[in-house]
Amino acid sequence: MALDISRFVVRFIEEARDHLRELSEGVAQLEQGQADAEQVNSLFRSAHTLKGSSRMLKLTPITETAHALEDLLSALREGKVTFDAAQHADLLYQTIDTLTHQVDQLAEHQDPTQLPDKDAALCQALTQAAQPQAEQSQPEQPQPEQGQPEEAAAPQAPPSSPEPPKRESPAPEASLKTNDSVRIKLTRLDELIKLMGEVVSSHAHMRELVKDSRQLKLGASQADSRWLNTLDLFNRELRTGVQRQESLMQELHEKAMQMRMLPLSTLFDSAGRMVREMARSMGKQVECRVIGSDIELDRQMIDQLADPIVHLLRNGLDHGLETPQEREAAGKPPQGVITLSAWQDGSWVVIEVRDDGRGISLQAIRDKVLQKSLMPPEQLDALSDQEIMNLIFLPGFSTSAMITDISGRGVGMDVVKRSVVDNLQGALRVHSRPGQGSRFHLRLPLSLALMRVLLVKVQGHKLGFTAQYISELVRVKHDAMMRVAERNAIILRNEFVPVLALSELIHLPETPTKIPKKADQALLLVLHVQHEKLALIVDELIEERDLVIKQLPGHLRQQPLISGMVTTGHNELVSLIHVPHLLERARQAKTPIDNQAAPAQHASRILVVDDSLNTREIEKDVLEAHGYQVTLAENGQDGLEKALRDDFDAVLTDVEMPIMDGFALTARLREQERYKDRPIIIITSREKESDRRRGLAVGADAYIVKGSFDQSSLVETLQLLLG
Structure with a gap:
């Protein structure tokens, strides 16, 4: 009787995806120089298992591709070939992508006859790469048989490094992978979660009954003692029962929620393939590092994270990473690095997308904002560097000079903010250093259900x-x-x-x-x-x-x-x-200030330095109401850079700030010729006389304590110092 292989296809798909994930992680370690001999052995075993399992099920295209991959890994394991990232990494990644595509097709159709044919060019490239280097450089030509023309007998030498065709591979589907797991339809699982939510909500009603019973007891204070004893017993039993039920319900809800948790690898693995494909299409070299893919998140969260992660990776590739020529000219290796990492922080998950590219140009953001009339120039001038950087999340904003299929339409970063902050109840931050790259920091709850x-x-x-x-x-x-x-x-x-x-x-x-x-x-x-x-x-x-x-x-x-x-x-x-x-x-909702004080005779420029956004904004409102032009800085270092870049008539600074405090900023400014006699006012919550003396010693003209802050006093002090 013929073997019915359909019963084994599902298990093969589950196991194949596990092996492909291990292969992808192992190649990344090889590329980073972190793999030892045992890890190479593990890669070989995964390819060998894929080949053997697929051969039993007569999945010929998968078998032949895995066989060619096994040949190269065998050569690496035995030392016949030395791993060269430039020569082997991309080839191995393309092979893993091809196998993933084949497995996805098998999962979609559940029919081996629907599998795409093997990629002959890719298999040939793997076979060639598995040959020792000497044989690759000087391939042996077989001698022609007697009586056979040389032209007919000599086979064509294969190219040294055939280029496999590029293919867009769809992302793998998420699935429960352990052998002792039970497959559950997602619709039924969602119904269970919703039902559990209703049960938890209804339990809260029982807690209210306990409170009501206490009120009944108080109201029956004039009744006989037997009634009070009965009511008291009822109250104790009800309270004990509710507490026991609450403990059980909490545990049951947590178990139900765990059923819907999936590892981030379901998202991160396909992201790595997407980065490599896009990099090839853009003529850029990139290493995609994935860290923390075993962190688990609610499936609903993972579904909604797909678009933000895609947009951030595209942004890093298109805007962040330079071409190999640009990187070499800047003293960088030609291959850029994009890192997608995740870690758990209490009941939160942090996801970071980082690149080592050119960084975000604040001037380019300013120019684009003014060009598209997204903000008045005077309002833009008052923003700190971090606030200017956050403008990339405005709807319709893009610094790309050209609209392509990768980016430039001004919708990517807006989608990221809307998804992370509005839909997923998370937080989003961006950090960048010119010439060193950018980092997008996403902080998300483990689940939105509870x-x-x-x-x-x-x-x-x-x-x-x-x-x-x-x-x-x-x-x-x-x-x-x-x-x-x-x-x-x-x-x-x-x-x-x-x-x-x-x-x-x-x-x-x-x-x-x-x-x-x-x-x-x-x-x-x-x-x-x-x-x-x-x-x-x-x-x-x-x-x-x-x-x-x-x-x-x-x-x-x-x-x-x-x-x-x-x-x-x-x-x-x-x-x-x-x-x-x-x-x-x-x-x-800021109330317009109806101030009768005469504005300054000329628009003096004031630099306000404080690490608190609220404090900066409040001081800015006070000063602008009196006709001053205000520029904001978020710490002492930021304030020093802006003071040296522009020319200000006066500086207002806090003391306690990161990177550089207000005392150090004041001292540094006094070292500059143009700021030797400019007014510098320290506004701080430090009330000690020693702090006041230190402020005056480093060169401050005035020292205002926030606890006794009075806006009229501030303006009068500033007007007096400016003359």
Whole structure:
């Protein structure tokens, strides 16, 4: 009876993908010079297993390709051929890509007859590369048989390094790969996760019953003792049962969530192939390093990460990496490096895309912003270098001089920000150094299904905030707030933090059940997005706990202020506020300053140096209201570079800053001829007399403590020093 191979195809696909992943990782180690003899043996065994398993199932194209790969790995293992990255790495990667494509075709059709034919040129190139170097350089020609013409007898010598055809290989599908696993349809798994979410939400209702039973006990204080004893026993049993159920439900929910976790290799492996293909099409040489692909993430997160990762890799290839000629002229190796890495940070996953290319040109960003009229020139001049760099995430922005199929349409970085920040509740940062490359830093929750949420009450309405945006909760006396640039502000750890009433910011109507406020205090919820903070006045803290996040219905998903919904114990739906949009709304809600003071007679240029974005913005508002032109710097080093590049009439600086503090900046500026007599004002939270004396000793003209900050005093001091 003929063997029915269809029953074994699924298992072969699972095992083949495991071997292909090991081959890809092993070749990367070979390319980086990190592979030892045992790792080469492991690569050989993977190719040998692929060949043997496919031969049993009569998967001839896979067998012949794996056989040719095995020949080259055997030569490397036995020392007949020495690994040469320039000669062998790309060939090995193309072979792995071809095998992956063949396995994907088999998975899609489940029919061996639908497999594409072997790539003859690729197999010939592998066979040639497996020959010892001496034989490759001087191939032996067989002697013609007696009576046979030489022309007919002598075979054509194969080319020394035949070029295999390029092929776009689709990314491999994610699958459960261990032999003891059970295959589950993704639709059923998603239904299970949703059901578990509902159960967790309904359990919260039982917790409320415990609270209600306590109220019943208090209300029955006048009843007889038997009733009180019965009620007390009921309350204890209910509380114990709820606690036991809560423990079980939490464990069950975690187990269910783990079923939907997949390794990032399902995304990273195909990204590596894509980088190599695009690099070849662009005439660039690139090594793609993948680190941390075993980190697991919710499948829903991985699905939504595909587009951002693709855009970041394309950006690194097209804008970041130079051509081999440009790199050699800059003193770099001709082959560039793109690194895609991931690691776990508590309940978060960090993904980085890094290249060692030319870096991001701030001047090119400025020129493009002005060319496309994305921002007025005076507003652009006031931005710090980091803020200018963040402009690459604006919709429609691109520094590419030409639109190609790779980039230049101005949609890539916008997609990255929208996906990471808006859809995935994550954070996004970009760092770059001219001539050294760029680094995009993505920080993401492990899952969007269950997140830590803080619930507050404002004007009788319940609202939720996810924990990653919460800095702290503080109570402050109303008279402790200061009025700066026509806004309330408080000082938290050496920085000004603007204070706004949440009810006014999102236009909440009052309700009859409004909680009475403490007359002399305000409860502030301090939020942060990267380096920007905002303190919101709220009425009451309800609770902080893990809650199931529900997506908005389709007709509400374009609402930028709301990122989702949660259900409380009384089955109330509570809106989750999308904090990045809230901070954007707060920036737009700045009250115009109605200042009667006469503006400066000429537009003096002021440099403001502070590592706090909030402090920079507040001081900028105060100074611009009095007619000054303001440029911002985010640390002492940044301030020094800008002061030397441009010419400023005065400098305002903080003390505690990274890289270079305000004392060092002041001293360095005083060494410059043009800044010997220019006003320098230190604005800091350091109140010690020793700090004040040190500030004056390094050359500061004035020393203002933030705790006693008064905008009129600042302006008067500046006007006095400028004369």
